[in-house]
Amino acid sequence: xxxxxxxxxxxxxxxxxxxxxxxxxxxxxxxxxxxxxxxxxxxxxxxxxxxxxxxxxxxxxxxxxxxxxxxxxxxxxxxxxxxxxxxxxxxxxxxxxxxxxxxxxxxxxxxxxxxxxxxxxxxxxxxxxxxxxxxxxxxxxxxxxxxxxxxxxxxxxxxxxxxxxxxxxxxxxxxxxxxxxxxxxxxxxxxxxxxxxxxxxxxxxxxxxxxxxxxxxxxxxxxxxxxxxxxxxxxxxxxxxxxxxxxxxxxxxxxxxxxxxxxxxxxxxxxxxxxxxxxxxxxxxxxxxxxxxxxxxxxxxxxxxxxxxxxxxxxxxxxxxxxxx
Amino acid sequence: xxxxxxxxxxxxxxxxxxxxxxxxxxxxxxxxxxxxxxxxxxxxxxxxxxxxxxxxxxxxxxxxxxxxxxxxxxxxxxxxxxxxxxxxxxxxxxxxxxxxxxxxxxxxxxxxxxxxxxxxxxxxxxxxxxxxxxxxxxxxxxxxxxxxxxxxxxxxxxxxxxxxxxxxxxxxxxxxxxxxxxxxxxxxxxxxxxxxxxxxxxxxxxxxxxxxxxxxxxxxxxxxxxxxxxxxxxxxxxxxxxxxxxxxxxxxxxxxxxxxxxxxxxxxxxxxxxxxxxxxxxxxxxxxxxxxxxxxxxxxxxxxx
Numbered sequence: 001x002x003x004x005x006x007x008x009x010x011x012x013x014x015x016x017x018x019x020x021x022x023x024x025x026x027x028x029x030x031x032x033x034x035x036x037x038x039x040x041x042x043x044x045x046x047x048x049x050x051x052x053x054x055x056x057x058x059x060x061x062x063x064x065x066x067x068x069x070x071x072x073x074x075x076x077x078x079x080x081x082x083x084x085x086x087x088x089x090x091x092x093x094x095x096x097x098x099x100x101x102x103x104x105x106x107x108x109x110x111x112x113x114x115x116x117x118x119x120x121x122x123x124x125x126x127x128x129x130x131x132x133x134x135x136x137x138x139x140x141x142x143x144x145x146x147x148x149x150x151x152x153x154x155x156x157x158x159x160x161x162x163x164x165x166x167x168x169x170x171x172x173x174x175x176x177x178x179x180x181x182x183x184x185x186x187x188x189x190x191x192x193x194x195x196x197x198x199x200x201x202x203x204x205x206x207x208x209x210x211x212x213x214x215x216x217x218x219x220x221x222x223x224x225x226x227x228x229x230x231x232x233x234x235x236x237x238x239x240x241x242x243x244x245x246x247x248x249x250x251x252x253x254x255x256x257x258x259x260x261x262x263x264x265x266x267x268x269x270x271x272x273x274x275x276x277x278x279x280x281x282x283x284x285x286x287x288x289x290x291x292x293x294x295x296x297x298x299x300x301x302x303x304x305x306x307x308x309x310x311x312x313x314x315x316x317x318x319x320x321x322x323x324x325x
Numbered sequence: 326x327x328x329x330x331x332x333x334x335x336x337x338x339x340x341x342x343x344x345x346x347x348x349x350x351x352x353x354x355x356x357x358x359x360x361x362x363x364x365x366x367x368x369x370x371x372x373x374x375x376x377x378x379x380x381x382x383x384x385x386x387x388x389x390x391x392x393x394x395x396x397x398x399x400x401x402x403x404x405x406x407x408x409x410x411x412x413x414x415x416x417x418x419x420x421x422x423x424x425x426x427x428x429x430x431x432x433x434x435x436x437x438x439x440x441x442x443x444x445x446x447x448x449x450x451x452x453x454x455x456x457x458x459x460x461x462x463x464x465x466x467x468x469x470x471x472x473x474x475x476x477x478x479x480x481x482x483x484x485x486x487x488x489x490x491x492x493x494x495x496x497x498x499x500x501x502x503x504x505x506x507x508x509x510x511x512x513x514x515x516x517x518x519x520x521x522x523x524x525x526x527x528x529x530x531x532x533x534x535x536x537x538x539x540x541x542x543x544x545x546x547x548x549x550x551x552x553x554x555x556x557x558x559x560x561x562x563x564x565x566x567x568x569x570x571x572x573x574x575x576x577x578x579x580x581x582x583x584x585x586x587x588x589x590x591x592x593x594x595x596x597x598x599x600x601x602x603x604x605x606x607x608x609x610x611x612x613x614x615x616x617x618x619x620x621x622x623x624x625x626x627x628x629x630x
Contacts (some may be wrong), residue, residue, distance in 0.1 A: 015469060091470075142561040142613045144568045145603045148588060152596055156368050163592075226542035256474035263476075263565055265590075281484050281571050289484050298478055 008308055012301045018119060019297045020071070023290055024064050059165060075286030076077070076294065081280070086291035090273055094295075095175045096166060096271030098265065101257045103179060103192035106252060108199035115200075116207020117234065120242075123212065131204060136202030147194040147267035154190060161189050164269035191268040199253055203246060208240030217241075244314050251307035255300035350622050351623045368609045371424055379438035384578075398597050400556025413586060419597060422583055423605045424464040429579040431609065433490070434560035437497035441559075442552055444498060445505025450536045450544075452506065453513035463512065467503040475500045475562060482520040484573050497559045507550045513542040545625040553617030557610045562608055580606040 042050075070076070119128045155163035167187035171178035178184030182306075200279045213219060215238065223237045262274035269275070273292060280288040339435045353359050371378065398411040398419075410419035452463040470478065482496040516522065517540065525535045566572030566579030568588075575582065586599025 014460065023481065023485075026481075033572070101444050127527060137611070140557070140561075140611050141607065142565055142610070144565050145584070146608060148584065148591065148599055152478055152600070156592060156594060252472075256476075259474035259480070260476040262480065262571065266569055277480065279482075280573065293484065295475070298476065300473055319548070321530075 001075065005309055005311060008305055012305050016298065016301055020068065021064060022180045024067050024299075025060070045208070049063050071294065076291040079280075079285055079288045081283055081285045081288070086287040087295075089276060089288060090291050092293050093271060093273045093276055095177070097258060097261050097265070097274060098271060099177060099179060100188065100191055100261055100270060100272060101254065102187060102194060103188055104195035104199060104255060104257055107192055107196040108203050108249065109246075111196075112203025113207055114202040116204040117211055117238070119208035120211025121215065121234065132208065133199040135204040138197050138204075141197070143194060143198065143263045144267060146197055147191070147264055148213060150190050150194055151267070161190050163190060165269060191264045191270050194268070195257060195264045199250070199257065202249065206246050206249060207242055211238055214238050214241045244311070247314065248307055248311050251303065251310065255296075258299060259296060282297065348623060352576035352619055355622075356618050357614055360621070364612035364615055368427065368612060369431070372428040375428045375440045379418075379424045381421045383422040383425055390452050397595075398601075409573065413598045414590070419601050420470060422578070423580070423602050425495045425558060426580040426583050427579055427605055427609065428600060429573065429577055429583070430560050430564060432498070432608065433494060433563050433573070434556050437494045437559045437563075438501065438552060438556040441473045441498045441501035441555065442495065442505050442548070446509050446541070446548065448502070449455050449506035449509030450513055453510045453517055454532065454536050454540065455495075463506065463560040470499075470503045470596060471507070472598075475545065475558075476565070477560060479566060482543040483566065485573075488574050489621030490570065490577055491575060493563060493566065496566075497562060501555050501559060505548065505554060506553055508547050509544050513540050516540055516543045550617060550621045553613055553620060557613040557617065560606070560613075561610055580609075598609075 071221035079083065079086050079089055082089055111147075115131050122128055122229065123132075141297045154161045165174075165187060166178045167181065167183040167185075168179050169184055170180040171177075178188050180256055218238055220233060224234050228237075254276050260279060261272060265272045266271065266278055273295070277292040279285075280292065338488050349442070352362075376382070378437050396412045410423070412418055413422065448463050478500050479496045482499055483492065486492040486495065522535060522539055525539050530539075561570055564584070565582030568585045569584040570585065572581060578586075583602035584599045587595070587600075587602070590598050607613060
């Protein structure tokens with residue numbers, strides 16, 4: 001187990017180094033920032049001085065080295081647009097994004113799991129067919145289109161829910177949260193549903209197919225033969241056995257949820273990191289782009305690592321496979 | 326090769342059950358899939374013949390009238406033309422804009438999927454056939470890439486490359502090739518151990534020939550399924566990126582851009598500028614997915630009883 005974790009840790013470190021090099025070379029080595037930062041009238045000496053001040057006269061590997069050292073000190077450059085450290089800009093907006101992502105994941109479990117169980121237990125009813133068809137649609141619909149429709153129906157036509165911003169927030173341990181106020185809850189509902197929709201569909205599918213396999217197992221038959229109530233059979237014996245793939249897939253989806261919040265945040269004007277990156281890409285604010293990409297890549301790698309370890313803890317069969325390999 | 330041979334032999338046996346006919350009959354057995362296929366054919370028809378069937382050329386500025394801007398569906402222009410789906414802020418007929426947008430969206434989606442298919446299939450075949458170091462290197466890259474969300478990979482690439490039709494196609498290819506590589510390798514690994522490959526080796530045929538003429542045709546069914554799914558995926562991703570303003574440039578308006586263009590008028594109740602392009606996008610994606618779903622069922626021998 002320890003060997004497995006160490007090996008996965010090293011793999012993750014390698015991936016992080018490769019991605020940072022890619023992002024660095026891609027964003028910094030293409031084009032010359034001096035052209036943008038200095039006036040066109042500047043003479044050769046001035047250009048040389050600016051180049052030296054930015055460290056651009058050094059060979060590429062040395063520039064990358066300086067970039068990594070700075071990054072490890074939490075310095076990913078200063079935003080051209082906001083004139084603030086890029087990392088602070090990201091850190092300020094990260095709680096909003098994480099809150100949205102968390103709400104979406106919770107929604108997808110709370111809605112997806114019961115629906116999926118129902119479809120798996122009673123696959124032939126009309127309601128099950130409707131849910132299953134709906135889950136296919138949930139996969140097909142592009143997130144941004146669903147978001148627009150949600151705004152059109154619930155914000156514009158019916159006027160029930162607000163469509164922009166976070167609403168009132170409560171400061172908990174230095175972090176502003178929306179989900180703790182009524183106004184904030186009203187604001188987060190539409191974006192969270194929007195972000196959750198394809199995840200709900202995913203959980204429904206996983207839960208339904210898992211249930212359909214599990215109910216024919218001997219231990220379920222035995223549990224029924226023992227005379228256990230339906231709720232205990234489903235709630236304990238079935239649920240425990242379908243949960244592993246759902247936990248893993250949802251864990252891996254967390255990274256995708258954070259990445260896809262780019263779309264939801266843009267539509268609902270949610271002040272998270274997704275909106276920041278889109279505006280930074282349009283105005284070519286390089287330090288913020290790099291900071292966002294590094295941050296998200298780091299988060300995704302961390303999540304994948306955590307899920308892998310969790311998976312091997314939940315399912316001993318995986319551990320055996322690793323040990324013999 | 327084998328499929329073609331079977332087709333020729335089967336009629337001689339006086340049986341109408343050729344593999345192709347059975348495949349078509351199986352496919353059409355599902356009413357939903359048939360509806361999907363009809364829709365898909367309609368969408369392709371519209372995309373191909375957009376310039377011929379559009380009531381107006383939406384990008385010929387001379388035919389636009391700013392006074393016709395933001396008219397609701399069913400309004401009449403000064404010359405008596407009816408805007409069935411309304412007009413956008415430039416006075417453009419939405420129906421024509423959607424036809425042209427569908428053309429762009431479908432072309433970008435299909436092109437990127439075809440390129441990704443070529444790259445992914447080649448690498449997947451090489452990985453399965455060569456084995457060893459080459460295989461583990463290729464598959465390591467595939468795993469690495471699939472562990473990142475598609476939109477994140479696309480964002481990284483577009484942040485590095487900038488905008489443009491070629492660049493978005495490149496980004497979509499990079500996002501998609503890994504799925505093809507994984508699929509091809511999976512089925513090629515199984516096929517590689519079969520006797521016909523050994524026979525081909527005994528005939529001292531070249532590696533390329535064995536891979537392309539013997540392995541590849543037998544890996545096609547799963548590839549076709551992945552292809553349909555990926556075309557839909559590419560169209561949706563391109564629309565998303567264009568909606569965010571980092572996809573196709575404004576000179577090549579795809580459906581995503583049309584939707585983004587109408588989004589700001591949504592709040593004032595002028596729903597049609599965003600709504601109808603969205604419906605068109607939806608029809609295209611759902612139709613492709615319905616066909617893909619059915620193909621998976623029909624082509625998968627494990628599901629056939």
